[in-house]
Amino acid sequence: xxxxxxxxxxxxxxxxxxxxxxxxxxxxxxxxxxxxxxxxxxxxxxxxxxxxxxxxxxxxxxxxxxxxxxxxxxxxxxxxxxxxxxxxxxxxxxxxxxxxxxxxxxxxxxxxxxx
Amino acid sequence: xxxxxxxxxxxxxxxxxxxxxxxxxxxxxxxxxxxxxxxxxxxxxxxxxxxxxxxxxxxxxxxxxxxxxxxxxxxxxxxxxxxxxxxxxxxxxxxxxxxxxxxxxxxxxxx
Numbered sequence: 001x002x003x004x005x006x007x008x009x010x011x012x013x014x015x016x017x018x019x020x021x022x023x024x025x026x027x028x029x030x031x032x033x034x035x036x037x038x039x040x041x042x043x044x045x046x047x048x049x050x051x052x053x054x055x056x057x058x059x060x061x062x063x064x065x066x067x068x069x070x071x072x073x074x075x076x077x078x079x080x081x082x083x084x085x086x087x088x089x090x091x092x093x094x095x096x097x098x099x100x101x102x103x104x105x106x107x108x109x110x111x112x113x114x115x
Numbered sequence: 116x117x118x119x120x121x122x123x124x125x126x127x128x129x130x131x132x133x134x135x136x137x138x139x140x141x142x143x144x145x146x147x148x149x150x151x152x153x154x155x156x157x158x159x160x161x162x163x164x165x166x167x168x169x170x171x172x173x174x175x176x177x178x179x180x181x182x183x184x185x186x187x188x189x190x191x192x193x194x195x196x197x198x199x200x201x202x203x204x205x206x207x208x209x210x211x212x213x214x215x216x217x218x219x220x221x222x223x224x225x226x
Contacts, residue, residue: 042218043204050212058213090158103149106158
């Protein structure tokens with residue numbers, strides 16, 4: 001089954017404790033991206049990657065890191081989480097149609113709480 | 116500065132009638148627009164897209180209209196069904212492939 005998986009689905013942590021949220025897709029998509037969803041703010045892009053070893057900042061990259069060592073995986077790293085990073089996080093992947101990222105397939109979301 | 120705006124946080128429509136969701140954008144470099152639908156506790160799912168070289172794209176009950184001069188697009192759902200009740204996000208991208216989403220519009224389909 002074609003899908004995007006994220007782990008963990010739920011996480012409660014404390015300020016400053018490094019964490020990684022994994023994302024994996026099995027559709028051989030070139031484009032992958034991370035978003036956070038907050039009430040009243042919609043979906044905001046954190047980082048995206050157009051291919052292996054190529055990553056770029058989205059609209060809200062501060063406090064986050066990513067890596068794209070393999071095509072299928074795109075982990076999101078919070079080196080020192082803070083309470084303002086409490087949010088619902090979505091990973092997504094997309095095939096590239098020419099120069100444009102096409103429709104994105106989203107994972108089920110990771111609800112992160114930072115105390 | 117919000118580059119993609121969905122000015123209606125919510126919308127209620129009678130079942131069987133037309134639902135019209137609106138989206139405005141400010142960046143004239145956007146050349147690809149998409150609509151996503153989101154149910155609670157799930158990730159967004161793609162609905163329909165349109166390239167800036169077109170002014171209309173239709174897929175079953177869903178039609179997206181693009182007015183480039185007004186920097187406005189709209190999603191029409193005809194006829195509206197109970198399963199259409201969800202949050203709808205408009206999204207836009209330019210050639211840098213950064214994707215900007217609107218804040219979403221919650222659509223309620225009334226029986």
